Amino acid sequence: MPQLIKNGAVTEDRWTLLREVVAGSSLPAMPVIVPLATWLAAHGELRARGDVGVWLGPADDPALLGADASALPLIAVDFPKFADGRGYSIGRLLRERFFYTGELRAIGDIARDQLYFLHQVGFNAFMLRDGKDAQDALASLRDFSDGYQQTNRRTPWFRRSGVVGSASGAGSTP
């Protein structure tokens, strides 16, 4: 069973991921995560439901969500392979450019050694692939206590280290 980590804890998953949706078919009456194309085809109606999330593939452009991004209850980003890092940029763009504040979930080939970086770029939920113990994986969210760069969760270290006279904002914190 895949296991979900959300907001730093192992959690029951109430969402159903629909990897494929036949165009024009009706969606089940429960919280579902649909492909971007499905969302774009009927977003007015789906938005009204309130329990429809969207998943993006690594080649999908998050800008296509437009103003919807800030209103969605859940956005998932698929990592078809561990080594495919496109979703890290998508995560930051959703948070920092499109001001998405809801659940941002990493799905696909997700294991504990990716969690720290995924968390830094804005993901707060991780669907671990089969066979991995989520309790063990929680420790990896704390692999590093801090870092140099600006990320979704911190300003660059040089703005917090005391080297700059006037602290220019503390940045967003989780």
Next chain:
Amino acid sequence: MYRYDAFDQRVVDERVAQFRDQTRRFLSGELTEDEFRPLRLQNGLYIQKFAPMLRVAIPYGLLSSRQLRMLAHIGRKYDKGYGHFTTRQNIQFNWPQLEEVPDILADLARVEMHAIQTSGNCVRNITSDHFAGAAGDEIVDPRPYNELVRQWSTFHPEFAYLPRKFKIAITGATTDRAAILVHDIGLQAVRSDRGDIGFRVIVGGGLGRTPIIGHVIREFLPRAEILNYLDAILRVYNRFGRRDNMYKARIKILVKEQTPKIFAQHVEAEWEHLHGGEATVPDEEIARLAAHFPPPRHDTLAGDDAGFRSAIADNRAFSNWVQRNVFPHKVPGYAIVTLSLKKTGVPPGDATSDQMDTVADLADAYSFGELTVSHEQNLIFTDVRQSQLLALWSELKGMGLATPNIGLLTDIVCCPGGDFCSLANAKSIPIAEAIQRRFDDLDYLHDLGELDLNISGCMNACGHHHVGHIGVLGVDKNGAEWYQVTIGGAQGEHAAIGKVIGPSFAAHEMPDVVARLLDAYVDHRYEGERFVDTVRRVGLDPFKERVYAAAH
């Protein structure tokens, strides 16, 4: 040099703990080989022909004597008593045990070193000018910027899984000694009309299977914007670089397919969003980093040292060494010294632990306790008093580190090749040695003048064969090792990719092939003309004719 503060130290210490746990999970079977591979690669650990190979980062090539002693210790304790300095200004150890790698990393962390991102599809070690801080042609000392970019690249969470490896070189000088035109990103310091420091940004150069000279995408980037702009370039590459074919995944292919102009537009559009944001580098931070690189406390000297001048006149061997291995310093009475790691019979770039210990002592005695690894795989003392050159030379000679061949034919750049590397198609070290043995007449070598001979054991081009005046590439033909020869390549501001002269050769033919290329050069050269300039002037034909007429 840059010294870690508590923050920097914690980052490295946490990495040691993380990798120790990852190694434990691999050895206990929790992680499969496939799962462990990307994790160990991000830490410089390859599985090679005989044993794991660990590549240790030497940021922009700069080492303290204390750090070099630790590398000597690691070579002795965990390896076979030596290390190999690489064309990325790093060092690699060829025989460590996987189980011991976490302990090696812990030892490295004690001297502010690590193996972070020395391999894998991420931003690799930042390379730079090996004369940084001492050369007379600097617009600015690049080292504070090297360190700024090193910190930015270390565990950048967005760019840990790029389409392919990513190499950045930075120079602060007008002469390019950092090969900035053949890097994924090259940054060259420039001054604006108003006197502000900024960088010319070059993207999409590289060697490997598809050698390409980089393109300037911005003539002047204000220094405060350097990290925003790097974020913009990397984000465009991370999102749109090809991932379907590892041979087409470097940024140079994206730049080529989009065209440099369109690629630049994408970068500029991304930068628009980041410009002036949180990652804009405050002047205070640049000043903090610069304070780590104060000029050494040079004595005030009038000019050239008289004793040094007379020693050159009296001692031919010393004079030869000075002519080839000693370079002018911006401070009167001082010199830059290159320690040659290209003694015949020793694989290029190799140094024993005993040599490293002695070099560390010499650095303390003669050059303020620091040294630099060059991408030509030699070691540099940047701040030696002219009056002490004779004494230093005597000590280096005794250790086999004073071969007077810097920039000459026998100063061969060479990857580890098929003797060690599992990627190689052919051996490279024995080819280097055969050429060095054949051309052991110093007078002839000096007469030939500046000549870069670079050897790679495969397409990945770790030996930079494309930019050798003579380049040698190991190729596999039906399981046999053959060597393809290019001429006319060059590094620096006139960087060029060498052209193939024709069908490849067997290993035993290589010294003769080089001899015939040199004969053709000697016949056609104008007085004082370098090999590569003769090739440019007369073209390939006279060289081809000489080589193939004799061979077939």
